[in-house]
Amino acid sequence: MNAATAVMERQAFLPNWPKRAAFAALGLYILYALSTLEFTWARFMRGLEQGSKFLDRLWPPNFAPDKLMLMSEGLLESVQIALLATSVGILLSIPISLISARNLVPGWLSWIGRSIIALARSFHPMIVTILFVKAVGFGALAGILALIVSSIGFIAKLLAEAIEEMNMKQVEAVRATGASWVNVLVMGVVPQVMARFVGFSAYQLDSNLRNSTIVGIVGGGGIGATLFTAYQRFDYDFAMTILLAIIAIIMVSEVFSGWLREMFQ
Amino acid sequence: MIEAHTTLSEPYSLVLRKLCNEYVAGKPVLKEIDLTIEGRGITAIIGPSGTGKSTLVRCINRLVNPTSGEILFQGHDIAKLSGLALRHARRKIGMVHQEYNLVERLSVMENVLSGRLGYMPAWKAWMRMFAPEDIQKAYLMLDAVGLSEFAMRRADQLSGGQRQRVGIARALMQDPDLLLADEPTSSLDPKTAVEVMEIMVKLAGERDIPVIINIHNVELAKRFANRIVGMTGGRVVFDGAPQDLKDHHLAEIYGGESWMDNA
Numbered sequence: 001m002n003a004a005t006a007v008m009e010r011q012a013f014l015p016n017w018p019k020r021a022a023f024a025a026l027g028l029y030i031l032y033a034l035s036t037l038e039f040t041w042a043r044f045m046r047g048l049e050q051g052s053k054f055l056d057r058l059w060p061p062n063f064a065p066d067k068l069m070l071m072s073e074g075l076l077e078s079v080q081i082a083l084l085a086t087s088v089g090i091l092l093s094i095p096i097s098l099i100s101a102r103n104l105v106p107g108w109l110s111w112i113g114r115s116i117i118a119l120a121r122s123f124h125p126m127i128v129t130i131l132f133v134k135a136v137g138f139g140a141l142a143g144i145l146a147l148i149v150s151s152i153g154f155i156a157k158l159l160a161e162a163i164e165e166m167n168m169k170q171v172e173a174v175r176a177t178g179a180s181w182v183n184v185l186v187m188g189v190v191p192q193v194m195a196r197f198v199g200f201s202a203y204q205l206d207s208n209l210r211n212s213t214i215v216g217i218v219g220g221g222g223i224g225a226t227l228f229t230a231y232q233r234f235d236y237d238f239a240m241t242i243l244l245a246i247i248a249i250i251m252v253s254e255v256f257s258g259w260l261r262e263m264f265q
Numbered sequence: 266m267i268e269a270h271t272t273l274s275e276p277y278s279l280v281l282r283k284l285c286n287e288y289v290a291g292k293p294v295l296k297e298i299d300l301t302i303e304g305r306g307i308t309a310i311i312g313p314s315g316t317g318k319s320t321l322v323r324c325i326n327r328l329v330n331p332t333s334g335e336i337l338f339q340g341h342d343i344a345k346l347s348g349l350a351l352r353h354a355r356r357k358i359g360m361v362h363q364e365y366n367l368v369e370r371l372s373v374m375e376n377v378l379s380g381r382l383g384y385m386p387a388w389k390a391w392m393r394m395f396a397p398e399d400i401q402k403a404y405l406m407l408d409a410v411g412l413s414e415f416a417m418r419r420a421d422q423l424s425g426g427q428r429q430r431v432g433i434a435r436a437l438m439q440d441p442d443l444l445l446a447d448e449p450t451s452s453l454d455p456k457t458a459v460e461v462m463e464i465m466v467k468l469a470g471e472r473d474i475p476v477i478i479n480i481h482n483v484e485l486a487k488r489f490a491n492r493i494v495g496m497t498g499g500r501v502v503f504d505g506a507p508q509d510l511k512d513h514h515l516a517e518i519y520g521g522e523s524w525m526d527n528a
Contacts, residue, residue, distance in 0.1 A: 173366035173432075176326055177439055178356030178383025186390045187379050191370040 054236065061244055062237035070226060071242055078222035079249065081143045081215070082208040088144075089151025089208075090201050096152060097159035103168060104189070113160065120153035125211050129220040143220030147208050154207070158200045159193065166192040198264040202257030209253050213246050278304040279325065279443060279475070284334035284344075286320050294320045296499040297334070302443075302475055307466055309490035310479045313519050317499045318479040319363075322447050325477070326358045327351060339442065356383035359436030361465065363448040365428035369421035373412060373431050376420050377403040380438025399438075406434040410464055426457035433465050437472070444469050446478040450485060458482070462489050483515065 099105050100113030123131075128149050132142035166189065174188035216224020223242060230239040279302040286295040294317040302308055310318045323329040325336055327343060336343040343354050359380070367376045381399045382390060389395070395403075407413040410430035412423075420428060429449060436444060446465065450458035466489050469476045480486050486493055487507040495503030495510070495518040503514045516522045 167369075169362065169364060169366045170368045172328055173360070173362050173435075174368065174379055174382065176328060176355060176358075176360045176362075177380050177435070178352045178354075178358075179379070180352060180382075180387060182387035183382040183385075183390050186387050187371070187375070187382060188368055191368050194370070 057234075057236040058240040060237065061240040062235070063241060067238050067241065071223065071238075071245060074216070074223035074226040075242075075245055075249070077140055078212040078216070078224070079209065081140050081147060081220075081222050082205065082212040085144045085147030085151055085212070086201070086205045086208045089148045089204065090155060092148065093152050093155035093159060096156040097163060098185070100156065100160035101163035103164055103166075103171075104185075113156075117153060117157045117160070120149050121157065125150045125215065126218060129215045130218050133219040138219040138221075140221030143212060143215035143222055146215060146220060147211055150211065151204050151208060154204050155197075155200050159197055162193045162196045162200075163189060195261075195264050199261050202260050206250065206253050206257055209249060210246075278302060278338075279477075280335070280337040281321075281325075282335040282337065284321070284324060284336065285332045286317070286324060286329065287332050293332070294499055295324070295331070298499075298501060300494065300501065300504075302477060305473060305475050306492060307469070307476045307478065307490040308492045308494060309486035310477065310494045310496060311481065311483055311486050311518065312496035314481070316496050318481075318496055319447055321496070322445050322477060322479045325443075325445055326355050326360060328360075352383055356439055357442045359439045359441030359444045361429070361432050361436050361444070361446040361449045364452050365425070365432045367420040367423075367428050367431055367435070369419070371420060372416070373407070373418050373420055373423065374400075374403060374416040376431055377406055377416075377434045377438055380435045383439065403434070403438060406438055407431075409468060410434050424457075425453050426461060429453060429457075429461045430464060433461070433468065437468055442474055444474055444476045446476065446480075448479055448481065451481060458485060459488075483510075 096113055096116055098113075099109050100117060102110045105113075125146050129142055129146035132145045136142050136145065170192065171184060171188040174184050179187065212222050212224075213227070214224045216222040216226070217228045219225070223246070227239060227242045230236070230242065279300075281298050281300040281302075284295055284298040284300075285293055287293040298321060310321065312318050320329055324331045325338075325343065327346070331344050334344060338354065339357065341350070341354060343351070346354055368379070371379075375393070378395050378399060381395060385395070404413060404416065407416055410433055412427060412430055412434070415423065415427065415431075420431065423431065429452075432449075444465070449465065450461055453461060462485055465476065465478075478486070478490065487510065490507055493503065493505060493507050493510050494501055495514060497518045497520070502517055503510060512522070512525060515525065
């Protein structure tokens with residue numbers, strides 16, 4: 001009898017009161033936040049009505065030749081912005097991630113690398129674009145520079161993490177052969193992180209293609225300015241054409257990046 | 266004559282003098298190890314887990330840095346080398362690792378050729394421009410360990426025993442004057458372990474280079490080594506021929522006797 005109650009009382013897990021309290025607090029805050037936003041059902045319904053009118057005016061898309069010319073110019077520039085920003089971003093990300101990986105370099109150096117990455121990640125690409133538009137003027141260059149910064153923020157961070165998660169025993173075995181630091185990188189580190197690096201880069205290309213279509217709104221070149229103007233002039237049918245073209249580009253890049261990842265598995 | 270003999274054996278012999286290592290200050294793992302390894306033969310280091318066997322072997326090629334002491338090899342104190350000089354010393358010391366430690370995403374051939382990295386610039390390694398004679402030698406090494414037909418396979422497709430044989434081929438590709446083996450059989454089944462030991466001992470014997478094996482399997486140590494070094498608590502407590510290793514030595518090395526068959 002005594003033994004049985006003792007068994008009943010033995011728990012596999014301790015109750016985590018701080019965690020429970022944190023979840024309760026989060027729930028209460030969400031309720032409070034909703035209450036301050038004056039979010040009402042009537043307003044939601046009115047919005048739906050407005051939305052359906054808007055959708056109505058989007059269709060059919062406008063395929064007039066002069067509109068297509070205007071669009072293709074902007075789109076081409078967007079694709080160029082994305083490709084250039086991704087290429088340069090990748091090239092700059094490699095050394096930055098190497099000096100950020102704590103298992104490859106001394107602490108003080110990785111601290112510098114990490115600071116560069118943190119700085120590159122601090123601001124949304126749109127804010128960075130505004131900064132570069134002020135610095136180098138309107139046009140594609142500002143967009144390219146802004147997307148290079150965000151590419152570094154993403155690729156260098158994830159690549160540095162991939163390097164830190166790699167199997168150090170394999171690296172050590174290469175080092176034990178008397179290989180130099182760079183040789184250890186080439187034969188011990190690169191093979192372990194290459195597939196993930198290609199994955200990050202392909203994803204960043206996708207992301208840059210999407211971002212290159214909006215940097216134009218703040219003067220960074222590409223299709224964004226055209227799209228924004230179309231909205232402002234209530235040329236919703238032309239806006240639709242642009243949206244469809246952007247979707248097509250993203251889908252093509254999706255296929256391309258999938259194929260790239262496959263190749264480097 | 267004596268002088269000729271010493272110059273002949275000196276390139277291969279290894280002398281450890283008062284070697285100490287502590288990962289945490291005040292808690293030494295190795296306590297003033299003095300050990301001379303002659304220029305040939307198989308030396309097995311046995312002892313319980315956590316006694317510093319692995320640390321000792323890894324100090325020799327400086328994968329672990331000793332806290333103090335000397336590691337004399339080929340006229341240098343390896344303990345004091347750094348940079349290029351250390352890498353040149355490492356080239357001459359092959360190592361076979363506990364979990365094979367092949368670069369799994371590289372092919373078997375690339376892993377074997379990695380043994381030549383100490384002899385070539387990085388851009389050539391990047392372009393995979395290995396010297397033709399190195400490639401031929403790599404095939405000879407793979408022949409010797411019986412894995413030529415696996416040359417183009419990725420290392421992660423191999424079994425444990427096959428991987429360890431690739432590990433041996435990689436170490437010997439360095440043209441080492443000393444072969445270190447850190448628990449080379451502990452991840453292998455008993456039969457494969459014996460096969461791997463046989464290949465390693467045979468190939469080292471053909472090259473007439475000394476082998477230092479850190480191993481926890483006493484039977485394997487007695488079977489393959491011609492010298493046994495027993496360690497416990499960071500000190501050498503036995504040093505002699507396998508036939509001289511008696512139960513009371515094992516009791517001292519591992520502590521107690523209850524674990525022995527005949528106890």
